[in-house]
Amino acid sequence: MATTNIPRFDLVDLRLFVMVAESNSFTKGAEKVFLSVAAASLRIKSLEERLGVQLLYRNKRGVSSTRAGEVLLVHALRVLDEIEQLQNEIQPFSQGVRGHVRLFANATAICEFLPEVLARFFETNPAITVDLQERLSAEIVHAVLEGVADIGVISARVAADGLETLPYKKDQMVIVAPQNHPLAEVESVHFADALDYEFISLDSRSASYSYLQQEVELLGRAMHKRIQVSSYDAMCRMVEAGVGIGVLPEMAARRLARLSRIAIVQLRDEWATRELRICVRKQSELRTFARELIDFILQI
CATH class of the missing domain: 3.40.190.10 (Periplasmic binding protein-like II)
Known part of the structure; x- marks a missing residue:
């Protein structure tokens, strides 16, 4: 039975290629993965040789992706995202789990509801940190959609198209x-x-x-x-x-x-009676400890 020679991909090479392709610069891409420009250039050249295709056009103003490079960029982003999700799912099973959750909320939630929630959450998740920021509900929706925030607490009066929402409290x-x-x-x-x-x-x-x-x-x-x-x-x-x-x-x-x-x-x-809701992009895509934080918010 004939076998096909499939190139072996190095995750460092994939991350480097993504950084270089997205910034259109070897210098900026190399900085983001902590490599010298010479080392970065050598790695990309080696990747091109293994694949048998040119991935980048090089010129005085920087670099740009070839058609093959554009295809690789799409798949590389997908692979790296899957790796990150794998790490997030595996991490809770290891000792000393560490993580970070970005939580945006309005003033009422921050002052009256969330202090007790976070206190209890930290008791069982001492290695998790939370970036808690006060924002307007419309700004929170935008931040969650853009991936700037993991979880939002918003007014139910604000449209949250494209997000999953859960009823929370009234104030x-x-x-x-x-x-x-x-x-x-x-x-x-x-x-x-x-x-x-x-x-x-x-x-x-x-x-x-x-x-x-x-x-x-x-x-x-x-x-x-x-x-x-x-x-x-x-x-x-x-x-x-x-x-x-x-x-x-x-x-x-x-x-x-x-x-x-x-x-x-x-x-x-x-308008003085306000219903609060929790919003996320997709609960299934959240890290385990972020989903646990949502459970704490809803229970307390």
Whole structure:
């Protein structure tokens, strides 16, 4: 029976070729795999000889892929992705498993829900690190789609086409006011009526500020911001001092009301009740410890 001579592929060569082809530069490609330019050039030349085809056009401005090189690039990317997935699946079975999860969420989830989740997660996964970042829901959707974030916690009002989503929790936005403020005498109020008063808001770079500002603009009104602060805790301290009123999640308000003399007033607006959802590109493609983190988030 006749046998076919199939070239043997080295993973270092494949990674090098991908880096060179994508950057159109031997220098940049070699740097990314920690090789000298001379060594990188020699490896690519050897790969071309084994395959019997030219993979790259070389010129003064750099390199570009030949048709054969374009075909190899597609398959090399697929092979390297499969190798990475294999490593991710095998890793949890080894001792001292290490990993990293990129989790993007809105301010409510970060302040009220995720601290307990992450504390318990780290108890059973001490070698896993989490990059937790606050973002607007629309930005989170884009980050997950682009692979910048592994897991997102978003508002259910934001479209998440192309992503898998799971229902998470609901939170209610409320107003906090000084105890001697006119609003302290009522149980609930429409947001539009509250805009007659001076506000304490979060920093304009925060997701919560942008979310609230959208509602202000829909009303065709303006929010009279007396001061901007960096946290809900600072907001409630300013409210207690009589500087103005603020808007924050009810869970945060009730927690901080134990430490501050403030009044909590319900918002009657439909948008004030927010449903949170978890979003990922594909759960099946997540690393094992990332899927475990999702389980923790849903259970607590």
